[in-house]
Amino acid sequence: MPSLAQMTGSLHIHNFYIGKLKAKQEQLFESDPETVMLLDNVVAILSEHAIALAENSPDKEFAEG
Template sequence: MPSLAQMNGSLHIHNFYIGKLKAKQEQLFDSDPELAMLLDNVAAVLSEHAVVLTNDIAAMEDDDT
């Protein structure tokens, strides 16, 4: 199982790329709506995984106390 630091790092990376995807999606919305929708779907999958990571991190922090 990954350490708490690794999980926090992974969560940070997820959030970074979610932001990048959403920014690019906004840029492409008018010129290429299909690609914008694809980027939105990828961001949604990463967001779901980020929620799982957040819950796992909270559980690990609770176990440490």
């Protein structure tokens, strides 16, 4: 099992890329709807993984944050 520091770092990386993808979706919304849908799917997968990381954390505050 990864350490709490590794899990926290991984969650921060997930959230960073989720934010980047959402910003790119907004930029492409009008011009490239197919790419927006693809990015939406990637965001959903990363979000699910981030939730799983938080739920599996031994630190209750980490899981709630």
